Amino acid sequence: MxxxxxxxxxxxxxxxxxxxxxxxxxxxxxxxxxxxxxAEVVVYDYLANPKxxxxxxxxxxxxxxxxxxxxxxxxxQQGINRLLVDHAQQGKMVxxxxxxxxxxxxxxxxxxxxxxxxxxxxxxxxxxxxxxxAATYAxxxxxxxxxxxxxxxxxxHEDPTKKFSNISWEKLATGAGTIVIYMGIKTLPSITxxxxxxxRSPDTPVAVVRWASTPxxxxxxxxxxxxxxxxxxxxxxxxxxxxxxxxxxxxxxxDWFEKRPLFGxxxxxxxxxxxxxxxxxxxxxxxxxxxxxxxIHIEPVADYRVLDQALAEIHAxxxxxxxxxxxxxxxxQRLFVLGHDSRHLAGTKIAVVxxxxxxxxxxxxxxxxxxxxxxxxxxxxxALVETEVNGSRILLPRALKASDLLPxxxxxxxxxxxxxxxxxxxxxxxxxxxxxDQLESGSIDLITFTSSSTVTNFLAMLDAxxxxxxxxxxxxxxxxxxxxxxAETVREHGLRVDIQPERYTIDDMVHAIVAxxxxxxxxxxx
Ligand code: SAH
Numbered sequence: 349m350x351x352x353x354x355x356x357x358x359x360x361x362x363x364x365x366x367x368x369x370x371x372x373x374x375x376x377x378x379x380x381x382x383x384x385x386x387a388e389v390v391v392y393d394y395l396a397n398p399k400x401x402x403x404x405x406x407x408x409x410x411x412x413x414x415x416x417x418x419x420x421x422x423x424x425q426q427g428i429n430r431l432l433v434d435h436a437q438q439g440k441m442v443x444x445x446x447x448x449x450x451x452x453x454x455x456x457x458x459x460x461x462x463x464x465x466x467x468x469x470x471x472x473x474x475x476x477x478x479x480x481x482a483a484t485y486a487x488x489x490x491x492x493x494x495x496x497x498x499x500x501x502x503x504x505h506e507d508p509t510k511k512f513s514n515i516s517w518e519k520l521a522t523g524a525g526t527i528v529i530y531m532g533i534k535t536l537p538s539i540t541x542x543x544x545x546x547x548r549s550p551d552t553p554v555a556v557v558r559w560a561s562t563p564x565x566x567x568x569x570x571x572x573x574x575x576x577x578x579x580x581x582x583x584x585x586x587x588x589x590x591x592x593x594x595x596x597x598x599x600x601x602x603d604w605f606e607k608r609p610l611f612g613x614x615x616x617x618x619x620x621x622x623x624x625x626x627x628x629x630x631x632x633x634x635x636x637x638x639x640x641x642x643x644i645h646i647e648p649v650a651d652y653r654v655l656d657q658a659l660a661e662i663h664a665x666x667x668x669x670x671x672x673x674x675x676x677x678x679x680x681q682r683l684f685v686l687g688h689d690s691r692h693l694a695g696t697k698i699a700v701v702x703x704x705x706x707x708x709x710x711x712x713x714x715x716x717x718x719x720x721x722x723x724x725x726x727x728x729x730x731a732l733v734e735t736e737v738n739g740s741r742i743l744l745p746r747a748l749k750a751s752d753l754l755p756x757x758x759x760x761x762x763x764x765x766x767x768x769x770x771x772x773x774x775x776x777x778x779x780x781x782x783x784x785d786q787l788e789s790g791s792i793d794l795i796t797f798t799s800s801s802t803v804t805n806f807l808a809m810l811d812a813x814x815x816x817x818x819x820x821x822x823x824x825x826x827x828x829x830x831x832x833x834x835a836e837t838v839r840e841h842g843l844r845v846d847i848q849p850e851r852y853t854i855d856d857m858v859h860a861i862v863a864x865x866x867x868x869x870x871x872x873x874x
Contacts, residue, residue, distance in 0.1 A: 367475015496525025
């Protein structure tokens with residue numbers, strides 16, 4: 349790590365100005381990612397993709413610094429500077445995450461000047477600036493041997509009609525082959541006029557790219573003479589970049605990002621454990637924007653007294669039962685919190701509901717003594733009863749709410765069962781309204797289902813009051829089902845399956861979706 353300041357106070361933390369890149373979270377540097385993974389405080393901007401915050405440790409403090417062009421500023425620049433200084437002075441490792449590159453129209457230097465004057469150590473990590481990203485993702489090489497040998501990066505934030513401009517438009521107009529203008533949407537009419545007035549041909553091609561490198565990217569093309577109308581027509585708003593120059597012509601050949609088969613498509617993926625992220629990654633490869641909905645969310649319980657008590661007298665228990673992976677995970681989490689390890693369970697036999705649970709148990713160095721032939725609660729109950737449980741104490745760590753069939757069968761057979769809640773299923777908060785809004789506004793293209801339970805969970809979350817309401821919400825949306833059983837469940841709810849692969853795998857489902865949109869290219873929604 350480089351130390352930039354000569355006299356850092358030993359109790360001070362350090363501030364890292366990190367370029368987040370233009371929008372696609374894959375465009376941050378490895379150094380930037382590493383620093384996020386070690387941050388104690390992160391102060392981030394409107395233009396930094398919030399997905400990057402998933403790298404930040406859960407214990408870190410996240411502070412949104414706002415800053416929307418022309419809109420509300422959550423903090424003033426002075427306030428942000430203060431924030432960085434204060435946290436560093438508390439000895440914290442602070443990441444200041446800024447859109448694009450910190451030193452390109454990012455006011456990075458102003459923040460550093462403040463740090464220097466306070467004697468605070470700092471480092472700067474460059475980022476992919478939005479100009480190069482917008483050009484690349486719109487299929488425009490900003491330089492090209494045949495068209496231009498020079499590029500100028502200009503801010504359009506400064507109104508060119510003001511009396512004393514810092515930008516010499518008269519020199520720029522013909523002096524730079526390619527001109528890339530940041531923050532230039534509001535002032536576009538006067539900028540284009542200035543360039544024409546100072547000798548640039550009105551026929552010069554111009555591209556405007558909004559939300560470059562993200563699934564929401566939109567780009568339009570015109571000339572210096574027409575681009576203002578084009579932008580107004582297409583209702584392009586900030587953040588957007590303006591690229592002026594002959595190189596814009598190459599877009600018709602090079603455009604690749606917006607040409608991917610699922611670009612502009614919004615696809616809902618209903619989450620079931622790891623499966624969903626695999627599906628999301630594959631759909632995103634084809635350009636889709638995925639909205640992930642997990643219909644259940646697992647949390648620890650508020651009260652572990654029953655389990656703690658049972659663990660204190662574990663030697664008195666003949667059996668310990670696990671009926672789910674989550675039960676194993678949360679049981680051991682608590683065991684370890686109490687300062688024990690797996691040896692604490694040495695005298696107690698362990699039964700599990702099935703193979704997957706047995707595999708999970710192995711991670712803790714334990715082998716199940718009993719796995720039933722039939723991997724259900726009923727199968728487990730039957731197998732245990734056969735071992736003669738009359739008079740035995742049995743510990744059952746499980747979900748807060750669960751079926752009582754297993755414990756009741758065991759009690760009927762004379763066992764004494766302790767039910768210890770170790771985790772709970774909670775419905776994810778706040779997403780239902782969001783989902784309904786998206787469906788109502790028609791902004792969702794497709795919903796994917798990878799099992800019958802994803803169908804039932806999804807519809808339970810949607811919570812349509814009536815069949816008419818369900819149809820109103822779902823009629824414009826296409827549905828993809830992974831296989832015949834899932835498709836059947838969709839139909840049982842009165843809905844239509846539009847896409848179904850021949851083989852029941854995630855890969856085949858993705859290919860079927862891609863094929864469906866290749867054959868039927870509609871106007872992608874934005
Ligand atoms: N430091 C940033 C620029 C900040 S100024 C960088 O290096 O990219 C803010 C301006 O950057 C916006 O008004 C817009 O013109 C441009 N910008 C940032 N991200 C953008 C994106 N994803 N797509 C288009 N323009 C973007």
